[in-house]
Amino acid sequence: MSKLRVNAFTLSLDGYGAGPDQTLESPLGVGGEGLHKWMIGTRTFREMVIGKDGGTKGIDDSFAVRSFENVGAWILGRNMFGPVRGEWPDESWKGWWGDNPPYHVPVFVLTHHKRAPILMEGGTTFYFVTGGIHSALEQAKAAAKDKDVRVGGGVATIRQYLKESLIDEMHLAVSPILLGSxxxxxxxxxxxxxxxxxxxxxxxxxxxxxxxxxA
Structure with a gap:
């Protein structure tokens, strides 16, 4: 049976999933990059996200591997897709990840502003959903078929699905740093x-x- 999952979502010791003041230069907010030290050195991250060989194996990598298994679609919040706010000024912004994002399946982006789908290399297509979290989940499950749907973030998006008790399982990586805000x-x-x-x-x-x- 298809599940709604959160995987490899990193929190600080004081519970923050991103730092303040997200910008183009600081996509994870101030101090946010320090959260992800556990992942960025793994073989999975190097191969799937930055397209390079090498990297560590072990427990951290095994969680990174599991995070991509049996995923047929993703759901992202608008802020996870990019720093652009309000109406889309043009069609130039296509995400943080370049021409070949690491998803390779349909990705449904929550937004209040309509935009045409974006077909990327490697099997990723970004669809922009203006009907809220339930509409995004319905579309994502249809696209995933018998596979799972992964909520990639950010914090506000995960919180919306948790409030409705819609997430079936969640893997959090708690990083030993404090963000404060x-x-x-x-x-x-x-x-x-x-x-x-x-x-x-x-x-x-x-x-x-x-x-x-x-429970």
Whole structure:
């Protein structure tokens, strides 16, 4: 059965999934890049995201590998797609990832402003959904067929799906750094009342990997 998943989503020790003040030069906000030290050195990240050989194996890489398995579609928030706000000024911005994004499946981007789909290299097509989270999920599940749908972020998008108890399982990588401000994942969310519990955890030098599922 198809699941709605969050995978390899990194949080700071104080619960922030991105730093403040996202810009073109700081796509993860101020200090946000430091969250992802656990992933950027892995073989999976180097091969799938930056197209280079090498990288580490081990626990961190195994979680990175699992994050891409059996994914038939993605859902992203507008801020995950790019720094452009409001109406699309033109068609020039096509994401952070260049001509061949690492998704290779349909990606549904939540937005309030209509835009035509963007066909990219490698099988990625960005679709822009103005009908809200339920519409995006319905379209993503149809595109994924029997495979899972992965919510890539950002924080606000994951929070919307958690509030509706729509996420089936979630892998968080808790990085040993403090951000102090930014976008907080759990503020105002009563996770046990929403039906979630921690199912497993394992620590490495760069992150504590926490699995959250339904209670």
């Amino acid at each position: 930014g976008e907080h994942l759990f503020a105002g969310l009563d996770m046990p009342k929403l039906g979630y519990r921690c199912t497993s955890q394992v620590a490495t030098a760069y992150a504590t990997h926490v699995m959250i599922g339904r």
